Amino acid sequence: MGAQAFFLAVFGLAAIGFGVAVFRTSSMVRSALALLFSQTAVGCMFLVMQTEFLGVLQIMMMATEMSIMAIFMVMFMMDPGGLGGMDMTHQKRFSIGAGVVAAGAAIAVALLADWGAVTAQAPDAAMQTRELGHELLGRSMLIFETAGVTILTAMIAATAVAIPVQNLASKDDKEVSQ
Amino acid sequence: MTAVLIVALVTGAILFGIGVYGALSQTNLVMIMMGVELVLAGALVNLVAFWRFLHPESYSGQMFVLVVMTVMAVEMAVGFGVAIARFRARGSVEMEEAEDLKG
Amino acid sequence: MSAVVLPVLPPLLAALAVLLLRRGGAVLALAGVIASLAGSLWLLARVADGQAETLLLPGLPDMPLRLVAGPLTALLTVAVATVGTFVLIYAVGYMKREFSQARFYAVMSLFLAAMQALVLAGDWVLLLATWELIGLCSYLLIGFWFQRPEAANAAGRAFLYTRSADLGLYVAVFMLIGWTGTSEIATSLEAGGSASTAAGLLLLLAAMGKSAQVPLQDWLMRAMAGPTPVSALLHSATLVAAGAILLIRSFPLLTPEALLAVGVVGGVTTVAAGVIALAESDLKRLLAASTASQYGLMLIAVGAGVPLAALLHLLAHAAIKSTLFLAAGDFQHAREGTGFDRLEGVGRARPWAFAGFALAALALAGIPPLSGFFSKDAVIAAALSAQGAAWLGPLALAGALLTSTYMARALRLLWQGSGETGAVAGSTWMRAGIWGLVIPAAALGLAFGPIEGILDLPTREAEGTGAVLLGLLAAVVGLALGWLVSAPRLLGPVYPWAQRGLAVGGGLTAGVGRPAMAVARGCEHLEGHLYAAVLGVGRGGLMIARGGERLEQGLYSAVLGFGHINLAVAHLVRVGDERRIDGLIFALVSGVRALGARARTLQSGLIHHSLAISAVATAVTLVILFLASLSF
């Protein structure tokens, strides 16, 4: 247990540290990388908590996602390299306050609530995967399917907005010109 | 004994706080999305911790993790779609420039 | 169908027939009134033995309308019908030149029918209804020549005065019904009781209005603007008589205190109206004042506790006064006016009319053996033997003295001067009417014995010789004074005041009318404010009003910083002070609008501001819920 707590703390600190780093650099790419590391640390926390399947999944997914994000950063930021050291923030004091309060509230709940006894032994990995499969194809099948539909919708939506259309404004223009 | 749980929960809470800070303070759409990702990461940590230390028998916790991961992915996808459209229309995804609609 | 409807129905039918046919008014009306006379006589014969005739009609729930004929009421119907008959006969001649004859005869018939119903009314509701109806009829009749402004004014005034006084009757009736649970007059009169002083006083108020007692006498003089037959009817047996009849009938109800009040009002009126009559420069107005004065005498009699005397004087006066008016109408046609300056010497030119006038005048003055002698003596005797004889007696005597004085004055003014005049159309009818009434005016006194016999009123004591002598003395002295001395000299300094009708500070009109109008204008003013206020709300709701920018600014800063609140409040107060209630409302309205504008500025369009507000709200919610959970 002790070791588990220790590693959890270490990876937790890593996740937090990288998380902070995301907003402390003015370089997009660095932000994206920091986020990637942070997410990876979270994945490692999963592993520490003996949730291998989800942990691996997290690390793999985030790796992909963050690399995409980095590309977009470069596309859309005014100053991708962060060379200008430009401040990309606003209402900073308020935001810090809000973050602290949010974290504080969550911590308070975590500490104050009576969570009851903690289970020491986790189910083994194979068992976990099998049970998750049962869950997926049983009770949560509808949820799973809905998630699938959501992904489909996301694909359509993303395509719909991302690809330029012969837009309405030009349609109006056309009418005018006729 | 609950220390393990508390460590995980506090980590999740702090990630949440950082995410909130990011979402509120960033001027760029993409950076705001990063904040959101961090909030969701906090949620993931919480979920796994709760599952592992409190309710290992309930696999809907793990299911929830999958759902949250889906959320992260699809939001990012559509977010980038919106960003592209915005960039095409205005040449920037800065939030502070988006103030034509108000009142 | 009981015989009791016989006096009422014919004129009513006549009125309807005239209204519907719109021609033959004179014939129909005469037929009606003569039938009514016949019916009254028959009714009188039937009930002379004291057996009352009753008829129930549907009215209000649990309050049927009743027509009840007893000896007293039957006798009164005869009087009304008699006077009515001769007045209508006279009117045939008098109205010959007029348009709208149908209207005249219809209303006259309705008037008579209402009066008969009033006399016969056996319950308070019907009494009240007919009481008001005769008010309406007199309104229509006085205002017969409505194109003349003075007639229109007089009509309105007459109606308003009597109606205002009628409120007394209303309340008295409600009180009586409330106490006794029935609207039957006979039953409620028996109830009596200590609290009936109030009811009695209220009845007196109503009677004062109708019988033109001081201070409500003004309308009667002005009512002369109507046609003369109307005046004759009004003054003798109908409208004005109703007041006295009411008091005579409700005599059992009157407590000593109420009687005292009745006596005082009567006494004051008889003297005051007598003085006014003496100073009058118009024959018809003189007669009108005289009417008020004579009804004052009747009230004295009632106040003295001898309603019989009042009744006798009422009957005698009915005949006399109608004669006088009819004759005056004859003079009026002859000279196209009723002012004494025009009527100088008319008596020589119209001897028949003048003879009738003179006879009636002497009767009114109380010269034996004419009717007025007996009735006035009865009144004086009653006054002298009453509890308050010390002051009732002199008042009554003064009234009698004044009566003979102004009658003598009238005779003198009509007789002296040149007697040239033109022909009068329809004078045969008019003469018939006059002389038909002169007979009872002269001879009615002889019938007083039998009349007393059949009535169920408290009998009076035998007259002392003193009373007779005093009355006679007053009559003779008065006649002499009136014939020999001119009015200004008689009245001295009072004369100009009397010419203005003894009005105090503008009279009743000013005393009641002006405050009423002032209240009304006050209401109207308030209305304006209320309207503006409400309109303000409406406008604000619509945001039509685009003003109020300053206030908006004030509210805006008030929202921004606590320190500015004082400023805004001060501003509000000032605005409220300047424009009072509507201003305040407007301020409120602009406030709402400003709030709307403020609400809109929250929507800055910047998403991080929005998110910040949402975050704060979330935190606040969280805190509230945490605190709430702690208290659970």
Place this chain on the structure above:
Amino acid sequence: MARDLALLIPEIAVLLTAVGALIAEMLRRPRAALAVAVIGLLVATGLTLRLVGGTDTTVFGGSFRIDGLSVWAKLVLLPATVFSLLLARVDVADTAREGTVYSLLCFATLGALALAGAGDTMFLVLGTLLTGLATFALVAYPDTDPATEAAMKFFVFASVTTAIMIFGLTYWFGASGSTLLADLPGMDTMPLAVILGFVAVVVGLGYKASLVPFHFWAPDAYEGAPLSIAAYLSVVPKVGALFALAQVVRAMPPESGWTAVLAGLAVLSMTYGYLAALVQDNVVRLLAYSSIAQSGYFLLGIVAVGASELALPSIILFAAAYAAMNLGAFAVTAATGRTLSDFGGLGRARPLMGIAMVIFLLSLVGIPPLAGFVGKFLLFAAAIDVQLTWLAVVAIINSVLSLSVYLRIIVPMYRPAETAPSAPGTWPVIVVVITLSATLIIGLFAQSLLGQPMV
């Protein structure tokens, strides 16, 4: 499993419709896509009818509820989507990828249905997300500056609030060990976790239902989006989210102060919505704020859920009424114009449109015997029934305020026109006629909607 699927046939039909429309679009047949969507949704509506009345069950282990709320959500939202589709045809006709719009509308409706039947916290998340994703794209569809700005704000607001909701929901799982809403009452030993989760849910669903203070995206999004999409946004996702909120509080322990929070939000929404609407000159923004205020009225019923028998009927009835009258008002606006001055003289020039608009607006105020009245009446009754009379009074005062808001449109309609209003197209007229009939019929024959027994 077969039973569960049988109960889900309407949802499946909607999904197939969405896919069908997409396929039609891929074949470059936008009209076919529209036809597929309209017919499919109507079929789905028809398939729902057999579930009406008495059905109160769950499928897939309690994760999805087939009860009055979810059945009625289908009956209300599917036709509402059809009307939006018809209106959308006017906005997007002959643009590239027109069919995508129809398809996305169907997907978004599917999300709203998932919300309305949510029996599991994950459905709250997925429903919000599904509706959101589709509508972001729809708002951005015109690809203009305002549209993309609106979409971007919408997206940011949505993603942040959804993330917060997800984070809060994890605590519910921690507390109960289950993601089922039905398991919530067992957690009263841990009020803190419940509260955190509840606040998070209020944030997430509050954004979707555009409750003050989570409404900020709504006016901007409505204004930037095509009118049909604004109409859609004002009805379908909102009703879905409010129904989801009702599903959530059905299982809430009664004394955790949540009624006070919702009552407070109701007051804020109603008052703020109408106040802000009072100063708008843009009819779309005015209707947006009005729809914010109307969300507040829904809360009157939601606070009474569980404690009053009137609560669920009132919410459902008002949803139906709201859908009809709000869509109707948007349809008239679509046929008339976006600014108040466009409405000048409408009542004289186009009597049908004028009368219809008057009826929609009066119904929104709550004038009997229109649909809005019956709905609000029941909502007030529900609130009073749970001793929240003050809330009903506030709502009534706000109704008066709302009258001044809507009269701002009505009054100019009967002034003499300065410019002749343009002739409306066919589709808006059809939508107006149908919603008008619905507004009247719901008002007069609420019983047929309420069913027997209702929930």
Place this chain on the structure above:
Amino acid sequence: MLPLVSLTLFLPLAGALLILCLPKPAARTVHGIAIASAALTLVGALAMWFQGVSGAGFSQVEELEWMPAIGAAYRVGVDGISLPLVLLSAVLFLVSFIYASSLRDRPRAYVALALLLETTAIGTFTALDGILFYVFFEVSLVSMYFMIAGWGHEDRQRAALMFFIYTLLGSLPLLLAILGLYLGTPEPSFDMRAWIANPPLEGAAAMWALVAMLVTFAVKIPAVPLHTWLPAAHVQAPTIGSVILAGIMLKFGTYGLVRFALQMTPEAFHEAGLVVLVIGVVSALYGAFAALAQTDLKRLVAYTSVNHMGYVIVAVAAAALTLDPSVRAVALDGAVLQMFSHGLVTGALFLLVGMIQDRAHTREMGEFGGLLKTVPLLGWSFVLAAFASLGLPGLAHFPAEFQIFLATLGTVPAAVVVILGIAVIAGTFLKALRETFLGEPRERWHAMPDLSGRELLAVVPLLVLAVATGVVPSWVLAVIHRTTSALVL
């Protein structure tokens, strides 16, 4: 057995729908249909009248399920309090349509609105279900708003708006009260009969409900100081609007006062009776004095309505305060008869003022004079109506006011001060008559035409009924009294 009440209730609506369905009908057709449906409605109302009412409770009840889930149903029926008002509505609407048959400005919409109003008016009086009542109550308002807004005079938008907002503000509290009554009933139901038989609320709840109702009805009646909408609305309303507004819609308030406030919260009303009484007295006197100050004929008549309705408030308050059932019966007899009479008389007065305005395009009394000579029929009709309005015996108001004052004196003697109002009103009308109709005819109006056949047809029935009610009030009172004497509070 025909469902008479429902037929009567929906006949006008059917007429309205028919008119709306006809494609581009001629104005004559429109008016013809309107008059025909109003006449049929009157036939229905007369049939109801001859069916009569039984002693206690409601008669001719018709019931239909509507929303059983919440206990609301379509329930209509009449008793002695509502039946005269139904008859009054039918008569007034018929004469209104006859009068309006010359209208050529968008007649279709106008007539349809008026027919809708007729249905709502009859519906308000016959509804026996809380929701149904409220529905009719509220819809009448909307139709009236559009009538004034669409066809009123100069400043009509503003007046209509004020009227609308005011009344809406005033009707929402009633909604709360109805909800309170509903939720207070043991077996939740909107059946007004149940509410009357067993008043569902007591104590503070009843008092709050009463206050809410009083606010609503005070606005509608209208009672001072919530009356300001009335003169404004009247001045701007078209003639028919005024006739209906004053003749019928004001009765919604007084009817509600009896039906709801008195019958459903009797205890609370008994406690608060004195306050209501004072409001009534103030209204009556204030209305009378305000009328006295008017120079505009229409405003004048409007204020006399405030006065007359004030008497009704006084009567209802007296009925609530008294413990003696016979006095209560007298008070309510008076109140209901006063509503009926006021409808006839004020209807006639507004019609006549409208006719004057049609001819002269002004209503300022100062501009007229001697009209009795120029237009005798109109003049005498006005004289008759004016005397009826000031409560002259033999005309409609007298028996009603007599009973009201009688009951008032028997209950709260001091309140009889309200009787001063009749003297002031007398002065008001005499002044109006003198300035408008008496005196020297003016040159300006010499060419003024007298009443046409259409106008006579509109006015004469009202005057005849006013006289009939005054001379033989028992034809109405018999019906009213049967209910009021059996009333148990």
